[in-house]
Amino acid sequence: MRILSRFLSLFVVLVGATNAMADAPVVVPPDASVAGVSQADWSQRWWEWAGSFDREESPVADRTGALCGSGQSGDVWFLAGTYGTQRTVRTCRVPRGKYLFFPLINYVVVRRPDRATSCEAVASSAASITEGVSALVLEIDGVRHGDLHRHRLATRGCFDIGARTPERIRVYPAAANGYYVMLQPLPPGRHTLNFGGALPSMLQAVTYSLVVE
Template sequence: MGLTMAVGGRAQAQTVDTAAAPASAAAPASPLLGPDEQVGWVTQGEWSRRWWEWAMSFEDDLSPVADRTGVQCGNRQSGDVFFLAGTYGTARTVRTCRVPADKYLFFPLINYVYTPTRTGMPTCAQVTRDAERITEGAEMLVLEVDGVRYADLRRHRQASPECFNAWARHPSGARLFPSASNGYYVMLKPLPRGRHTLNFGGALPRMSQAVSYTLIVE
């Protein structure tokens, strides 16, 4: 199962090079953390594992991933980091989501998790290798926050630090081990109170999706 997101940005969007964005009195500080920066002493690779356990913990009727409007975005959120979901399928998805103030935002531009199937039990090394291979061809990575488009997003590739049970939080108590994930994720600093627009995405050779959020931080 993979989640992929690709979205076309606004024609008038300002572009910021995340590798070297000089400070300016006229522009607010970038909310985008570097790929090696930690939140709560936790690496973003580890946050990517936790994101998958969260995303795969729902039945479809409560799933923020299957949700078409954003009404489910607050389900099973806890701690200092608020997860945002991608989508299933190929249709563009537009959501509105209420986010508590002072929460970091973590989400995938495009990502994939490799899990065992009923017909075979791969090794940890195999699922790790396959997850990396499948996401190697990612392109069209997009991140746009309040009309500002960010560049150099390939730096934000993250992999799960070790194999894990993708259904660790699923109510059924079933196991999907060994699972391994790979993809391009970003962590945003807490946004100011108010309304914000967010577009993000990417594409793999045979998969693409589109996600836009209106975030209401309160």
């Protein structure tokens, strides 16, 4: 409880004095497809992207944003969450016209290499771990956005999280669950994005200074 209180206090700092809530046309409804792909499937693609790096070269482990362009292609630009609970502040240059997709908080479960594991088992575990969310935060350029519980997504079936690794290491079955947001392309210029969430077993707080070019 003490950790959660500090986390929520942190977000008061992140969002500042504004209490504005926005319906925000910039936020894509979670049931809407982007580039012909459902957001549930984008969540799988996000994990395949995140799983394609060695940890020391991963945008998820990156503390500055220097790696935010790694492995990016197509209409949707992925933003990384974090490892651990320490607040992370990054600067990221994004090409104009890109949708942005990122997790407020999420989790993936993969099979253990020393035992057989079913797809149903890892999917059930991912769903269980992401139950009981107590905070979800999304703030774009000083405006706080609500109604975030409806952005919970689960990967459909199971997938191979090693599909995009250079060595094509097969890590199957994997299943993910969590809260994700898709943003419409932001206008050129500088933008500040704060996001995160709190689950019983994990916390996340991320700030991006985005430069859309």
